[in-house]
Amino acid sequence: xxxxxxxxxxxxxxxxxxxxxxxxxxxxxxxxxxxxxxxxxxxxxxxxxxxxxxxxxxxxxxxxxxxxxxxxxxxxxxxxxxxxxxxxxxxxxxxxxxxxxxxxxxxxxxxxxxxxxxxxxxxxxxxxxxxxxxxxxxxxxxxxxxxxxxxxxxxxxxxxxxxxxxxxxxxxxxxxxxxxxxxxxxxxx
Amino acid sequence: xxxxxxxxxxxxxxxxxxxxxxxxxxxxxxxxxxxxxxxxxxxxxxxxxxxxxxxxxxxxxxxxxxxxxxxxxxxxxxxxxxxxxxxxxxxxxxxxxxxxxxxxxxxxxxxxxxxxxxxxxxxxxxxxxxxxxxxxxxxxxxxxxxxxxxxxxxxxxxxxxxxxxxxxxxxxxxxxxxxxxxxxxxxxx
Numbered sequence: 304x305x306x307x308x309x310x311x312x313x314x315x316x317x318x319x320x321x322x323x324x325x326x327x328x329x330x331x332x333x334x335x336x337x338x339x340x341x342x343x344x345x346x347x348x349x350x351x352x353x354x355x356x357x358x359x360x361x362x363x364x365x366x367x368x369x370x371x372x373x374x375x376x377x378x379x380x381x382x383x384x385x386x387x388x389x390x391x392x393x394x395x396x397x398x399x400x401x402x403x404x405x406x407x408x409x410x411x412x413x414x415x416x417x418x419x420x421x422x423x424x425x426x427x428x429x430x431x432x433x434x435x436x437x438x439x440x441x442x443x444x445x446x447x448x449x450x451x452x453x454x455x456x457x458x459x460x461x462x463x464x465x466x467x468x469x470x471x472x473x474x475x476x477x478x479x480x481x482x483x484x485x486x487x488x489x490x491x492x
Numbered sequence: 493x494x495x496x497x498x499x500x501x502x503x504x505x506x507x508x509x510x511x512x513x514x515x516x517x518x519x520x521x522x523x524x525x526x527x528x529x530x531x532x533x534x535x536x537x538x539x540x541x542x543x544x545x546x547x548x549x550x551x552x553x554x555x556x557x558x559x560x561x562x563x564x565x566x567x568x569x570x571x572x573x574x575x576x577x578x579x580x581x582x583x584x585x586x587x588x589x590x591x592x593x594x595x596x597x598x599x600x601x602x603x604x605x606x607x608x609x610x611x612x613x614x615x616x617x618x619x620x621x622x623x624x625x626x627x628x629x630x631x632x633x634x635x636x637x638x639x640x641x642x643x644x645x646x647x648x649x650x651x652x653x654x655x656x657x658x659x660x661x662x663x664x665x666x667x668x669x670x671x672x673x674x675x676x677x678x679x680x681x
Contacts, residue, residue, distance in 0.1 A: 314627040316616055354632030358642025379608055379627070380569035385577045386637040392578035393643070396585025419568055427505055438503040438568070443543030448575040453547020454582070 304490055306334045307365050310374025311384035313340055321474055332483040333491045337364040365393055370400040372482045375447055376472055377407060381414040382447055401460035402486055404478035405446050406467035412442045461485050493679055495523045496554050499563025500573035502529055510663055521672040522680045526553040554582055559589040561671045564636055565661055570603040571636050590649035591675055593667035594635050595656035601631045650674050
């Protein structure tokens with residue numbers, strides 16, 4: 304069974320190393336991993352066309368996969384990497400098996416409130432909690448925006464939350480291994 | 493033709509007002525708008541279950557729509573709202589018509605470099621530009637992460653970029669109207 308390995312690892316200086324490790328773990332669990340950046344990207348005359356060519360390769364890998372494991376660990380802010388989120392949505396839309404993990408156990412509510420607004424929030428006249436800019440703060444005991452948690456759980460997917468120290472947050476693979484183990488029990492043999 | 497209106501408007505204190513205005517513009521252009529939050533959400537015993545119930549209603553509206561117009565204006569950071577990004581990915585995955593807009597004309601590269609890293613970036617040994625934390629900065633002349641622009645353009649969707657002053661960035665509807673006008677010419681009559 305082919306699995307698409309989505310996550311912001313691609314931005315790490317040791318991207319290739321981490322992606323190879325994830326692919327090896329997926330193979331050891333019995334899956335065939337498809338990893339963004341794995342295939343040769345055809346040359347393109349402009350940056351924009353190169354970006355589109357990478358997209359085309361990634362979409363092809365998603366269409367060929369029966370399953371996604373998405374790393375939703377917060378990236379450059381309070382939410383998951385938007386590229387990974389697009390891929391999660393795409394795979395939910397295609398009706399594929401969805402697995403995800405995040406290397407923080409702090410709720411989205413807590414991250415918006417404390418990390419984004421530094422606690423500067425108050426009830427709005429409409430009864431919703433809002434930040435200093437007036438934007439409401441969603442409070443659903445979820446790992447990220449409700450569309451992410453909701454999309455995963457609605458199709459009986461798995462979302463693993465695990466607290467990892469900041470220095471290892473983008474590279475720790477324990478929750479990824481847990482996704483693989485559950486998926487192997489469910490879908491293999 | 494039913495169109496799903498996605499965007500972070502739902503977080504505004506005047507969410508209802510802006511969503512009603514968008515819906516009225518969509519109807520005036522000849523479409524039937526479906527708007528998150530439009531339908532009564534069934535009562536739920538916990539916050540988490542309420543979040544899942546909202547997701548279920550939103551997914552139902554997406555499945556019922558033939559088209560999405562997504563507001564990808566940066567939200568609480570350098571990228572689009574992740575809920576909207578999930579919806580964009582979902583609709584791309586379903587093969588629906590995709591339209592999107594962002595109320596900034598500054599590239600994603602420029603926003604990562606200057607807004608996120610305040611210009612503290614340098615070439616990495618692998619030849620990629622990276623921020624002070626070592627994470628690479630993607631540079632594809634795109635509005636956001638390449639999966640967003642790529643997903644839209646690969647299926648001949650439309651992505652309107654327009655520079656709007658910060659105070660009006662989350663509420664300005666000029667680019668939304670442009671999406672409606674192009675979509676009406678393409679799909680109606």
